[in-house]
Amino acid sequence: MTGSVVQDVGLRGLYEQMLRIRHFEAKLDVLYRQGRVRGPAHLGIGQEAIAVGVASTLGPGDASLGTYRGHAHALARGADPEAVLRELLGREGGICGGKGGSMHITSVAHGYYGSYAIVGGHIPTAVGMAWASRIRRDGRVTACFFGDGTTNIGAFHEAVNLAAVWSLPVVFVCENNQYMEYTPIADVIPVARPAADRAPAYGLEPVVVDGNDVEAVRQTVARAVERARRGDGPTLLEATTYRLGGHSVADGAAYRDPDEVSAAWLRDPVVKAAQRLTETGDATAEETEALVARVKGEMDDLAVRVLEAPTPDAAAAWTGMWSDGSSTWRN
Amino acid sequence: MAQLTYREAVAGALAQEMARDERVVLLGEDVGSGGVFKTTAGLRDRFGTDRVWDTPISEQAIAGAAMGAAAAGLRPVAEIMFSDFYATCWDQVANEIAKACYMTGGQLRMPLVIRGTNGGGLGFGAQHSQAIENWAMCVPGIKIVSPSDPSDMWGLLAAAIRDDEPVLVFEHKALFGTKGEAPAGDHVVGLGEAAVRRTGDDVTLVGLARTVGMCLEAASTLADDGVSAEVLDLRTLVPLDAAAVLASVRRTGRVVIVEENPGQLGWGAGVAAIVAEEAFADLRAPVRRVSGGNVPLPVAAAMEAAVLPSADKVVAAVRDVLTPATVTSATGRG
Numbered sequence: 001m002t003g004s005v006v007q008d009v010g011l012r013g014l015y016e017q018m019l020r021i022r023h024f025e026a027k028l029d030v031l032y033r034q035g036r037v038r039g040p041a042h043l044g045i046g047q048e049a050i051a052v053g054v055a056s057t058l059g060p061g062d063a064s065l066g067t068y069r070g071h072a073h074a075l076a077r078g079a080d081p082e083a084v085l086r087e088l089l090g091r092e093g094g095i096c097g098g099k100g101g102s103m104h105i106t107s108v109a110h111g112y113y114g115s116y117a118i119v120g121g122h123i124p125t126a127v128g129m130a131w132a133s134r135i136r137r138d139g140r141v142t143a144c145f146f147g148d149g150t151t152n153i154g155a156f157h158e159a160v161n162l163a164a165v166w167s168l169p170v171v172f173v174c175e176n177n178q179y180m181e182y183t184p185i186a187d188v189i190p191v192a193r194p195a196a197d198r199a200p201a202y203g204l205e206p207v208v209v210d211g212n213d214v215e216a217v218r219q220t221v222a223r224a225v226e227r228a229r230r231g232d233g234p235t236l237l238e239a240t241t242y243r244l245g246g247h248s249v250a251d252g253a254a255y256r257d258p259d260e261v262s263a264a265w266l267r268d269p270v271v272k273a274a275q276r277l278t279e280t281g282d283a284t285a286e287e288t289e290a291l292v293a294r295v296k297g298e299m300d301d302l303a304v305r306v307l308e309a310p311t312p313d314a315a316a317a318w319t320g321m322w323s324d325g326s327s328t329w330r331n
Numbered sequence: 332m333a334q335l336t337y338r339e340a341v342a343g344a345l346a347q348e349m350a351r352d353e354r355v356v357l358l359g360e361d362v363g364s365g366g367v368f369k370t371t372a373g374l375r376d377r378f379g380t381d382r383v384w385d386t387p388i389s390e391q392a393i394a395g396a397a398m399g400a401a402a403a404g405l406r407p408v409a410e411i412m413f414s415d416f417y418a419t420c421w422d423q424v425a426n427e428i429a430k431a432c433y434m435t436g437g438q439l440r441m442p443l444v445i446r447g448t449n450g451g452g453l454g455f456g457a458q459h460s461q462a463i464e465n466w467a468m469c470v471p472g473i474k475i476v477s478p479s480d481p482s483d484m485w486g487l488l489a490a491a492i493r494d495d496e497p498v499l500v501f502e503h504k505a506l507f508g509t510k511g512e513a514p515a516g517d518h519v520v521g522l523g524e525a526a527v528r529r530t531g532d533d534v535t536l537v538g539l540a541r542t543v544g545m546c547l548e549a550a551s552t553l554a555d556d557g558v559s560a561e562v563l564d565l566r567t568l569v570p571l572d573a574a575a576v577l578a579s580v581r582r583t584g585r586v587v588i589v590e591e592n593p594g595q596l597g598w599g600a601g602v603a604a605i606v607a608e609e610a611f612a613d614l615r616a617p618v619r620r621v622s623g624g625n626v627p628l629p630v631a632a633a634m635e636a637a638v639l640p641s642a643d644k645v646v647a648a649v650r651d652v653l654t655p656a657t658v659t660s661a662t663g664r665g
Contacts, residue, residue: 063403094436095436096434096435096436096438097436097437098436099433099434099435099436100434100435100436104434104435106434106435106436106438106439107438108435108438108439109438113402113439114431114435114438114439116427118422118426118427121395121422121423121426121427122395122427123395124391124392124393124394124395124396124398124399124423125395125396125398125399125402125423125427126399127392127395127396127399128395128396128397128398128399128400128401128402128403128407129399129400129402129403130399131358131384131396131399131400132399132400132403132404132405133403135356135381135400135405136403136405140403142399154391155391155392155395155422155423158387158389158390158391158392158395159389159391159392159395161387161389161392162386162387162389162392162396165387166384320432320433320436320437321432321433321471321472322432322495322496323432323437323440323441323442323495323496324495325437327433327471328570329471329569329570329571330569330570330571330572330573330605331523331570331571331572331573331574
């Protein structure tokens with residue numbers, strides 16, 4: 001039986017994880033603007049509570065799959081921030097060996113089976129992992145993140161249908177950040193809620209959670225994970241949030257009403273968790289401020305260290321297409 | 332000697348591998364009841380519903396589920412009923428499965444097989460008759476298998492299932508009824524080893540799947556005229572046994588490549604380029620391809636036959652390459 005141990009982590013632990021992810025990405029934003037990041041990067045600033053809340057319900061034997069906006073999905077499972085940053089900055093020792101980049105961060109050692117950049121393309125993959133668990137009865141649960149825009153992709157519907165028909169141990173987590181790239185999701189769906197309102201078509205209960213409340217996410221997902229582990233099938237969860245930045249680091253998101261963005265910053269999940277810690281007496285404001293300063297310093301140091309690292313040998317491009325490390329297609 | 336059909340060889344290989352390795356599981360549309368082409372007949376009864384899974388008509392879910400199961404350590408064999416339908420799940424095949432190992436620095440492995448019926452000649456029309464190996468050949472990271480006879484159907488499919496990489500196996504639907512010697516015992520044919528089906532000295536005919544039979548028929552006809560043709564069955568396009576092609580062409584000095592897909596960008600173009608680049612000095616005549624026509628496949632028998640390659644077209648092409656003066660005027664219309 002794998003994956004039966006749910007992480008015992010209090011709000012303070014959840015907050016620290018969110019904070020690290022926030023400042024990892026904030027640092028990345030700066031590095032991008034300095035022209036140091038290879039290729040695009042899609043930040044999930046404002047969405048950290050979902051990745052962290054979901055990860056906190058998974059055991060080491062459980063699996064998760066994320067999206068091209070997936071730094072948080074990987075880091076929350078325990079992926080090494082230095083190996084991730086090395087990948088993002090095109091340095092030796094990158095988590096995918098320099099072959100994946102921001103959109104394909106993967107850390108199988110931590111149960112994180114990849115970040116996928118074709119919208120919705122990975123949902124059938126997650127279902128396949130859950131199918132394997134049903135066949136092997138290994139007790140593993142697979143969580144799959146995707147955005148609101150994905151609910152208009154055929155692969156989403158095929159995969160959710162199959163998971164429901166086969167009653168597979170998978171938790172679908174829709175991060176509804178209100179925007180399908182540059183377009184408001186409301187403009188491109190005929191229902192109010194992109195995932196929840198589609199759930200009944202597959203015989204599933206609509207489940208909506210405040211995606212900016214890490215404890216709420218944790219509690220709701222924990223129930224879905226239990227249900228999956230019991231053999232009672234999938235859950236399609238919609239976590240409501242807001243993408244505080246643009247679609248990618250290259251997008252200034254000028255198409256949004258500034259008042260809407262200002263209001264969203266007031267619901268910042270990281271600040272919200274800090275406030276909750278002070279309310280409950282688990283931490284003082286001074287303590288959380290000191291923690292913020294420390295985490296920022298750690299990220300600054302990390303960036304310096306990674307920027308000093310060498311770039312990978314170009315010859316590595318010709319290796320690793322096959323699992324034995326070779327790439328030969330003919331003799 | 333016991334005989335079996337190409338169709339029976341599919342189920343035979345699947346049963347052999349399912350009995351050998353419990354990680355081998357099947358999924359696809361109607362596979363439980365034996366399948367539209369009866370290629371999975373008897374497997375659910377023998378191995379049970381935990382090993383043979385009927386899916387909805389959802390090719391993206393089928394191919395993606397195979398990917399996920401492979402990532403989780405199983406050895407899934409998915410069926411795409413007609414290879415034309417790969418177009419509906421090409422994201423899973425070309426973007427996800429083919430790239431997963433490389434893109435993750437080797438963290439993900441894809442020991443999976445996707446089988447599909449392929450090719451024309453039965454009047455199934457433009458959307459159920461294509462030979463699409465060339466689509467896959469554009470994408471590094473997937474192996475491509477196209478057996479030409481029952482023994483190879485069995486042995487190559489078994490090898491594909493044991494292979495640690497993603498393999499697309501194309502079952503030519505016009506060959507399902509063909510008979511051959513039944514394999515004895517554990518039968519596996521290594522991927523990437525072309526087979527010489529007939530030896531000859533004057534010209535090398537390179538075929539794959541159904542065109543191997545056309546090449547053999549053409550070689551018989553040519554023998555009556557005193558022309559000695561060697562017939563090489565590639566068996567797999569990736570890995571490609573280029574060395575076998577080059578060795579044969581260096582000896583005969585002439586090559587006719589016979590492919591079913593449209594010639595405008597067929598796998599034969601890739602093979603022709605290898606010959607031109609690496610054996611040019613040994614060529615006594617220009618490289619010649621006999622390809623499917625550059626139109627969708629029509630249904631009416633005479634029209635479909637006009638578009639597909641045939642033994643007669645191969646004979647004509649060989650006569651051209653044996654007569655240098657006429658070579659430049661002999662290209663087809665398609």
